Amino acid sequence: xxxxxxxxxxxxxxxxxxxxxxxxxxxxxxxxxxxxxxxxxxxxxxxxxxxxxxxxxxxxxxxxxxxxxxxxxxxxxxxxxxxxxxxxxxxxxxxxxxxxxxxxxxxxxxxxxxxxxxxxxxxxxxxxxxxxxxxxxxxxxxxxxxxxxxxxxxxxxxxxxxxxxxxxxxxxxxxxxxxxxxxxxxxxxxxxxxxxxxxxxxxxxxxxxxxxxxxxxxxxxxxxxxxxxxxxxxxxxxxxxxxxxxxxxxxxxxxxxxxxxxxxxxxxxxxxxxxxxxxxxxxxxxxxxxxxxxxxxxxxxxxxxxxxxxxxxxxxxxxxxxxxxxxxxxxxxxxxxxxxxxxxxxxxxxxxxxxxxxxxxxxxxxxxxxxxxxxxxxxxxxxxxxxxxxxxxxxxxxxxxxxxxxxxxxxxx
Amino acid sequence: xxxxxxxxxxxxxxxxxxxxxxxxxxxxxxxxxxxxxxxxxxxxxxxxxxxxxxxxxxxxxxxxxxxxxxxxxxxxxxxxxxxxxxxxxxxxxxxxxxxxxxxxxxxxxxxxxxxxxxxxxxxxxxxxxxxxxxxxxxxxxxxxxxxxxxxxxxxxxxxxxxxxxxxxxxxxxxxxxxxxxxxxxxxxxxxxxxxxxxxxxxxxxxxxxxxxxxxxxxxxxxxxxxxxxxxxxxxxxxxxxxxxxxxxxxxxxxxxxxxxxx
Numbered sequence: 221x222x223x224x225x226x227x228x229x230x231x232x233x234x235x236x237x238x239x240x241x242x243x244x245x246x247x248x249x250x251x252x253x254x255x256x257x258x259x260x261x262x263x264x265x266x267x268x269x270x271x272x273x274x275x276x277x278x279x280x281x282x283x284x285x286x287x288x289x290x291x292x293x294x295x296x297x298x299x300x301x302x303x304x305x306x307x308x309x310x311x312x313x314x315x316x317x318x319x320x321x322x323x324x325x326x327x328x329x330x331x332x333x334x335x336x337x338x339x340x341x342x343x344x345x346x347x348x349x350x351x352x353x354x355x356x357x358x359x360x361x362x363x364x365x366x367x368x369x370x371x372x373x374x375x376x377x378x379x380x381x382x383x384x385x386x387x388x389x390x391x392x393x394x395x396x397x398x399x400x401x402x403x404x405x406x407x408x409x410x411x412x413x414x415x416x417x418x419x420x421x422x423x424x425x426x427x428x429x430x431x432x433x434x435x436x437x438x439x440x441x442x443x444x445x446x447x448x449x450x451x452x453x454x455x456x457x458x459x460x461x462x463x464x465x466x467x468x469x470x471x472x473x474x475x476x477x478x479x480x481x482x483x484x485x486x487x488x489x490x491x492x493x494x495x496x497x498x499x500x501x502x503x504x505x506x507x508x509x510x511x512x513x514x515x516x517x518x519x520x521x522x523x524x525x526x527x528x529x530x531x532x533x534x535x536x537x538x539x540x541x542x543x544x545x546x547x548x549x550x551x552x553x554x555x556x557x558x559x560x561x562x563x564x565x566x567x568x569x570x571x572x573x574x575x576x577x578x579x580x581x582x583x584x585x586x587x588x589x590x591x592x593x594x595x596x597x598x599x600x601x602x603x604x605x606x607x608x609x610x611x612x613x614x615x616x617x618x619x620x621x622x623x624x625x626x627x628x629x630x631x632x633x
Numbered sequence: 634x635x636x637x638x639x640x641x642x643x644x645x646x647x648x649x650x651x652x653x654x655x656x657x658x659x660x661x662x663x664x665x666x667x668x669x670x671x672x673x674x675x676x677x678x679x680x681x682x683x684x685x686x687x688x689x690x691x692x693x694x695x696x697x698x699x700x701x702x703x704x705x706x707x708x709x710x711x712x713x714x715x716x717x718x719x720x721x722x723x724x725x726x727x728x729x730x731x732x733x734x735x736x737x738x739x740x741x742x743x744x745x746x747x748x749x750x751x752x753x754x755x756x757x758x759x760x761x762x763x764x765x766x767x768x769x770x771x772x773x774x775x776x777x778x779x780x781x782x783x784x785x786x787x788x789x790x791x792x793x794x795x796x797x798x799x800x801x802x803x804x805x806x807x808x809x810x811x812x813x814x815x816x817x818x819x820x821x822x823x824x825x826x827x828x829x830x831x832x833x834x835x836x837x838x839x840x841x842x843x844x845x846x847x848x849x850x851x852x853x854x855x856x857x858x859x860x861x862x863x864x865x866x867x868x869x870x871x872x873x874x875x876x877x878x879x880x881x882x883x884x885x886x887x888x889x890x891x892x893x894x895x
Contacts, residue, residue, distance in 0.1 A: 248754065403820070442749060464811070465823060468828065
C-alpha cells in the first residue's frame with residue numbers, strides 16, 4: 221500500500237513538473253493572412269464578388285487585385301487579417317511607417333503600390349508586403365512560351381530556378397510566373413544544387429539551339445521518405461503552388477489556372493522524352509510491366525459554381541472536374557471507368573528525338589461569350605515528367621524536355 | 634526527593650527501551666555479523682520519463698504522458714562501516730521508456746539526414762517515444778535511519794545497450810500543425826496527422842548517462858526488502874553536438890520493487 225502511495229506521489233510530482241508550463245511565448249510570426257477591399261458595388265468594379273478578398277499564402281508578399289478596365293479606383297477601405305498580436309504599418313506618402321487600422325481607407329489610385337510592414341507580437345520579426353489594385357487590360361489570346369526568361373529565385377536564396385512569362389501571357393500566369401514543385405523539393409532536399417531540381421532550364425539544348433525546359437522525376441531523399449512522398453515529378457503549370465500544403469495535402473498544393481477571356485483551340489509544343497528505368501509505386505516498390513509516361517495538357521474550365529462560389533481545380537480534379545469544358549492532352553490509355561491505365565505500351569508518342577506535337581482542344585460544351593468576357597473561365601497549361609507524379613508514383617530519372625509552346629485561340633470570337 | 638523518583642523511572646524506561654532498540658538494530662542489521670556486509674538482489678517496476686528541466690515555454694501543454702512499464706533487476710553489494718553508515722555498489726539491468734504527446738509553439742527544431750537539413754519553428758503536436766535498455770551502476774552511501782529503514786544516496790552511471798528516441802509531429806486537436814521553415818517568417822508548411830512527419834533521433838543519443846540515485850529500503854522480513862528508488866539523470870540523453878531539439882533532456886526514472894537481502 222505504502223509503495224503504491226509513494227509511487228503515486230512520485231508520479232504526481234513528475235506530472236506536476238511536466239504540467240507547470242511557464243507563460244506562453246509571444247507570437248513570432250508576422251503574416252498578412254487575408255486581405256480584403258471594401259467596395260459598395262464590388263460586382264460593378266470586379267469580375268466576381270469574391271475577388272474583393274484574397275487569402276495570402278505564407279510565401280507570398282505581393283498581393284494584387286484585378287478590377288475591370290473602366291473601374292475608377294480612389295481610396296478604398298482595406299482590412300488585413302494578420303497573425304494574432306502582430307502590428308501592421310502602412311508606408312505613408314512621405315515614407316513614414318504609420319500604424320494601420322483595419323477598415324481605414326488606403327489610396328490605391330493610379331495603380332500605386334502600397335507598402336505594408338507587419339511586426340510580430342514579440343517584436344523580433346517583421347515582414348514587408350506590397351498591395352496593388354490593377355486594371356484588367358484587353359489582350360490577344362494567342363501565347364508563346366520559349367522558357368528563355370529564367371533566373372535563380374532571389375527570394376529562396378537562389379536555390380532553384382524560376383521562369384517568367386511575357387506579353388499577353390502575363391494575364392493568365394499568377395505573378396507572371398510559371399509554377400512548379402521546386403519550392404516543395406527544396407524542403408525535402410536542401411542539399412540539391414539548382415540544376416538538380418525537378419524543373420530546370422537547359423541553355424542551348426532546345427530544338428532551335430536556345431534554352432529549353434527539362435522536367436525530371438527526382439528522388440526526394442530521406443525527408444521525402446519520412447512523409448511517404450518518395451519522388452517528385454518535374455512540373456510546370458500556370459496557377460499557384462501552395463507550398464504550405466506540399467506535405468499535408470500535396471494534391472491541393474497545385475492550384476491550376478487563371479481566368480482567360482479567349483477560347484483556346486490548340487496547343488503545340490516541341491517535346492522530347494527519356495524514360496526512367498523502373499516505375500515505382502508510392503512505397504517505392506518496383507511495379508513490373510508498367511512504364512512511366514510524360515504528360516502535357518491544356519484545360520479550360522468554368523471557375524464559378526452554380527451558387528457563385530469560386531471553383532479552383534487542383535491536383536485532385538485537374539483532369540476530371542465536371543467544371544472542365546475543354547481539354548487537350550497527350551494520349552494515354554484509360555480504363556473503362558475513365559481512370560488512368562498503367563501499361564507498358566504507352567501511346568503518347570514522345571521519343572528521345574525532338575518532335576513538334578499539336579493537340580486540339582475537345583470541348584464538351586461551347587464557352588459562353590458573356591461568361592468568358594467576365595473572367596468566368598480559367599485556362600490551365602500543364603506539363604509533368606511523370607503522369608502519375610501527383611500520386612508520387614513514377615520512374616525516377618524520367619526526363620521530359622519542352623520548348624516553343626504555342627497556344628492558339630479561336631479568332632472568330 | 635519526591636521529585637527525583639520520576640526521573641529515575643524515566644531513565645530506567647529509556648535504558649530498557651534502548652537496550653531493546655539495540656537488539657532491533659542488530660536483528661535487522663547485516664546477516665553476516667562478522668563482515669557487516671552482504672548482498673541485496675533487487676527486482677522492480679520502473680516508470681518515469683525523459684524531459685527537459687525546467688520545461689521550456691515552447692511546450693504549452695502535455696496532452697499525454699504515459700510511462701511504459703519498465704523493469705529493473707540487479708544486485709548490490711553493501712558493507713556497513715558503523716551502526717548507521719555504510720556503502721553499496723552494484724549493477725541494475727533495466728528497460729525504461731515513455732510516450733508523450735505535447736502541444737508546442739515555436740518549438741525550434743531541425744533535422745539533418747543524408748546531408749539534407751530541414752528545420753525551423755514548429756507549432757502543433759509533438760509525440761515522442763523513448764525506449765532504453767541498459768545497465769546502471771550506482772555507488773551509494775547508506776544511512777540507516779532506523780533499524781528497518783535504510784536511505785542510500787549517491788552517484789550512478791548508466792550504459793545503454795539499445796536506445797530509441799523517435800516520434801511524429803502533426804496538427805494538434807485544434808487542427809494547428811505547421812513548420813515555419815528556418816525562421817518564423819519562412820514558408821509555412823502544414824503538417825497533418827493523416828500524413829505526419831516522423832523523426833528518429835536514436836542514432837544521436839549518448840550511449841551513457843550519469844546522475845544521482847536515492848533509494849529507500851524497508852526491511853519487511855528477515856531477508857525481504859521493499860524498496861523505492863529514483864534515478865535523476867544529470868547528463869543530456871543526446872550527443873553534445875545534437876541540435877535538432879533546442880534543449881537538453883534528462884531521464885528521470887523511479888523504481889519500486891522487492892529485494893532479497895543477505
